[in-house]
Amino acid sequence: MMRHLILALAVSCIFCVAGARASAADAEIVRVGVLKFGTVNWEIDTIVENGFDKKHGFSLEPVVLAGSDAGRIGINAGEVDVIVSDWLFVSRQRAEGIPLTFVPYSTSVGAIMVPDDSIAKTLADLRGSRVGVAGGPLDKNWLMFRALAQDRYGFDLAEETQPAFAAPPFLAEKLRDGELAAASNFWHYNARLETEGYRELVSGQDAAKAFGATGPISAIGYVFNEEWAAEHKDAMLGFVAASHEAKELLGTSDAAWDRLRPSMNAEDDAIFRNLVRRYREGIPSRPMAEEEADTEKIYRRLAAIGGEKLVGSAQTLSPGTFWSVLKEGE
The missing domain is CATH 3.40.190.10 (Periplasmic binding protein-like II)
Structure with a gap:
C-alpha cells in the first residue's frame, strides 16, 4: 500500500513538473x-x-x-x-x-550641476556662462530650466548663456576640466559628479514644482x-x-x-x-x-x-x- 502511495505521489509530481514546464514554455x-x-x-x-x-x-x-x-x-x-x-x-x-x-x-530627472565652489546660486548667475546641455535643444529638462529662468529672472538661458550640446559623458568630462561653468545632464551622470565635489544648482523636479506639480513626476x-x-x-x-x-x-x-x-x-x-x-x-x-x-x-x-x-x-x-x-x- 505504501509503495503504491509513493508511486502515485511520484507520478503526480512528474506531471506537476511537466505542467509547470509546459506553462513556462507557453508563457x-x-x-x-x-x-x-x-x-x-x-x-x-x-x-x-x-x-x-x-x-x-x-x-x-x-x-x-x-x-x-x-x-x-x-x-x-x-x-x-x-x-x-x-x-x-x-x-x-x-x-x-x-x-x-x-x-x-x-x-529621477536631470539637473544643472556646478562645482561646489561655484559662485552660482541660482539660474540668474549663469548669464554669460558656457553651459553644457545633454539631450539637445529640445531636451525637456533644458526646456524646463529655460522656462524657469524666464518666469523667475526674466531671461532666456538659450540666449544669455553659451549652450554647448553634446553627449552626457563628454559634458561631464568638460565640467570636470573646467571648460564648462555648469552642465544640464542626466541623473546617473550627476550621481557620479555628486561624489566628486559637484552640486545641483536646480533639478527638473524643482522646475516642475515651480510650474505647479504637487509631487514628483x-x-x-x-x-x-x-x-x-x-x-x-x-x-x-x-x-x-x-x-x-x-x-x-x-x-x-x-x-x-x-x-x-x-x-x-x-x-x-x-x-x-x-x-x-x-x-x-x-x-x-x-x-x-x-x-x-x-x-x-x-x-x-x-x-x-x-x-x-x-x-x-x-x-x-x-x-x-x-x-x-x-x-x-x-
Missing part, C-alpha cells in the same frame, strides 16, 4: 527594448534573475537597442513590445494617430502600443506587476544591488552608493492619476516654450497618454 513573451548600458537594465535584470516574469505569467525578453531613436522606431514597427521613453513622445505620437501609452518608470516610463496591450492584457499587467516587485526589492535589498554592481560601472564605493540612493529616490510612489494631472501642467509649459518642434500638433497632453487600464484600478 507569452514580452520584448523590452533596452540600451546596452542603460540604467533600465538594472530593473530588467532583477525581474529575470528573480523569476518575477514567470511568477506573473509572461516571459521577459530583453532586446538590446543601438539608441533611443532605434527604440522609437522599433516600437512603431512592432519589433519590440515595450521601450522606455517619455510622455512627450507618447503624447505627440497619439496626436498623430499612433496609440502609444505610458506607465511611470522613474521620477515621472520623467520616463514604459511605453507600448495600447492596441497591442489590449490584445495581450494579462501579459502587460503581469509586466507592470513584475516591474513593481523588482522596484520593491531594489528599494529595500542591499544584496540585490551587490549582485548588480559588476554591471553598473561604478568606479568606487561612493559612486555605487550614490547611484543606489538616487535610483531609490526615483521609484514612483504616487497614484498615476495624480502624476497625470501634474504632468498636464508641465506639458503645457513645455509646449509653450518648445513649440511645434517639440510637441507637434499636441499643444496639450493627449488623452490616453497614461495607460487608462491602470488608472481604472486605482
Whole structure:
C-alpha cells in the first residue's frame, strides 16, 4: 500500500513538473527594448534573475537597442513590445494617430550641476556662462530650466548663456576640466559628479514644482502600443506587476544591488552608493492619476516654450497618454 502511495505521489509530481514546464514554455513573451548600458537594465535584470516574469505569467525578453531613436522606431514597427521613453513622445505620437501609452518608470530627472565652489546660486548667475546641455535643444529638462529662468529672472538661458550640446559623458568630462561653468545632464551622470565635489544648482523636479506639480513626476516610463496591450492584457499587467516587485526589492535589498554592481560601472564605493540612493529616490510612489494631472501642467509649459518642434500638433497632453487600464484600478 505504501509503495503504491509513493508511486502515485511520484507520478503526480512528474506531471506537476511537466505542467509547470509546459506553462513556462507557453508563457507569452514580452520584448523590452533596452540600451546596452542603460540604467533600465538594472530593473530588467532583477525581474529575470528573480523569476518575477514567470511568477506573473509572461516571459521577459530583453532586446538590446543601438539608441533611443532605434527604440522609437522599433516600437512603431512592432519589433519590440515595450521601450522606455517619455510622455512627450507618447503624447505627440497619439496626436498623430499612433496609440502609444505610458506607465511611470522613474521620477529621477536631470539637473544643472556646478562645482561646489561655484559662485552660482541660482539660474540668474549663469548669464554669460558656457553651459553644457545633454539631450539637445529640445531636451525637456533644458526646456524646463529655460522656462524657469524666464518666469523667475526674466531671461532666456538659450540666449544669455553659451549652450554647448553634446553627449552626457563628454559634458561631464568638460565640467570636470573646467571648460564648462555648469552642465544640464542626466541623473546617473550627476550621481557620479555628486561624489566628486559637484552640486545641483536646480533639478527638473524643482522646475516642475515651480510650474505647479504637487509631487514628483515621472520623467520616463514604459511605453507600448495600447492596441497591442489590449490584445495581450494579462501579459502587460503581469509586466507592470513584475516591474513593481523588482522596484520593491531594489528599494529595500542591499544584496540585490551587490549582485548588480559588476554591471553598473561604478568606479568606487561612493559612486555605487550614490547611484543606489538616487535610483531609490526615483521609484514612483504616487497614484498615476495624480502624476497625470501634474504632468498636464508641465506639458503645457513645455509646449509653450518648445513649440511645434517639440510637441507637434499636441499643444496639450493627449488623452490616453497614461495607460487608462491602470488608472481604472486605482
